[in-house]
Amino acid sequence: MELSQYIKIAVAIILNDQNELLTVRKQNSIYYQLPGGKIEGEERPVDTLLRELEEELGLKLNEDQFEFLTVHEAQAVNEYGKTVRGYVFKSKLPIILNDPQPKAELEEVKWVKESEVERVNLANLLKQVAIPIWLTT
Numbered sequence: 001m002e003l004s005q006y007i008k009i010a011v012a013i014i015l016n017d018q019n020e021l022l023t024v025r026k027q028n029s030i031y032y033q034l035p036g037g038k039i040e041g042e043e044r045p046v047d048t049l050l051r052e053l054e055e056e057l058g059l060k061l062n063e064d065q066f067e068f069l070t071v072h073e074a075q076a077v078n079e080y081g082k083t084v085r086g087y088v089f090k091s092k093l094p095i096i097l098n099d100p101q102p103k104a105e106l107e108e109v110k111w112v113k114e115s116e117v118e119r120v121n122l123a124n125l126l127k128q129v130a131i132p133i134w135l136t137t
């Protein structure tokens with residue numbers, strides 16, 4: 001596939017102390033996805049993740065709070081004909097968040113419970129990678 005058809009992103013599996021998964025929904029989208037965003041230039045994926053978490057949710061976190069898990073490719077849900085290449089991280093411990101609020105291009109923040117997984121419109125990367133990791137750990 002042509003490189004221009006790829007969207008490179010860094011995202012995180014973030015769980016709270018009730019084992020709920022943090023998801024976000026962009027404006028004009030019906031899909032919930034993992035928090036994070038597009039990698040700019042030669043930026044390290046973890047730096048992208050930290051920048052995006054602060055820009056979109058106001059979260060000031062550090063690299064030590066995350067571990068890199070995998071790179072996964074999935075069909076983009078918001079950009080037709082594109083493939084998302086996601087660098088997936090996971091928070092090492094439940095992160096205490098004081099009700100993160102959507103900023104920038106985000107419309108909504110949703111903590112997903114295990115019992116809701118089948119009823120929520122989830123982006124492909126989240127369904128294919130994050131859900132299996134979350135539900136088996």
